Amino acid sequence: MALVAAPAQRRAPGDPALDDPGAEYGYRDEIAAVLLSEQDLRAKVRELAVAVAADHDVDTPPLLVCVLKGAVMFLTDFVRAMPIPTELEFMAVTSYGSATTSSGVVRILKDLDRDITGRRIIIVEDIIDSGLTLSWLLKNLASRNPAAIDVVALLRKPEAVKVDVDVRYVGFDLPNEFVVGYGLDYAERYRDLPYVGLLGEHMYR
Ligand SMILES: O=P(O)(O)OC[C@H]1O[C@H](OP(=O)(O)OP(=O)(O)O)[C@H](O)[C@@H]1O
Ligand code: HPA
Numbered sequence: 001m002a003l004v005a006a007p008a009q010r011r012a013p014g015d016p017a018l019d020d021p022g023a024e025y026g027y028r029d030e031i032a033a034v035l036l037s038e039q040d041l042r043a044k045v046r047e048l049a050v051a052v053a054a055d056h057d058v059d060t061p062p063l064l065v066c067v068l069k070g071a072v073m074f075l076t077d078f079v080r081a082m083p084i085p086t087e088l089e090f091m092a093v094t095s096y097g098s099a100t101t102s103s104g105v106v107r108i109l110k111d112l113d114r115d116i117t118g119r120r121i122i123i124v125e126d127i128i129d130s131g132l133t134l135s136w137l138l139k140n141l142a143s144r145n146p147a148a149i150d151v152v153a154l155l156r157k158p159e160a161v162k163v164d165v166d167v168r169y170v171g172f173d174l175p176n177e178f179v180v181g182y183g184l185d186y187a188e189r190y191r192d193l194p195y196v197g198l199l200g201e202h203m204y205r
């Protein structure tokens, strides 16, 4: 898959020559560039939903496991674009906290509400960065004896991956830079942006 190009133009704080993509959402001088627009995301989410549905049976709804919090926007758009019935479960795990690199320790904040024995599971993830969260999650869920586990991830950073994970469906490959929006946060901020943007380096360096 082609890597999404890193934008050549990045807005520095206060730069009057370039539009400020964060301003209309209350994040003035914080976002350096938009990487994936709302339109880009909408089209890709539909494409992924159709591809996943084509591999699944209408009569045996897959159980989607949304990895909170980051995947919440993706999940809600994804299920509404799916042409087959699905069931939903939520698991909250965290390893980043207020940092831009993984702590390496994945913690469960909220577990599944039901037994997944014999079910076809689709893990719905916003981003694969180091791959540590997903590899941990795959082992954790596999130990609960589901019939099968697939993964759909909206974003992936191929240059950042430390642990190889088998991912059947991926939306976009991104450059190795810290991104926010469409569910993704830095220290709990920016999840509400409707696009995926590059966080200005001055916000975390
Ligand atoms: O491949 P990795 O390096 O493990 O990174 C990916 C994970 O990191 C983020 O979660 P985070 O720990 O920030 O929790 P959050 O979803 O609540 O923001 C993201 O939502 C993924 O779940
Ligand atoms: O680039 C990122 N942005 C936000 N959250 C993340 N979790 C892993 N990588 C990222």
Ligand SMILES: [Mg+2]
Pocket: 070, 096, 097, 184, 185, 186
């Ligand atoms: Mg996070």
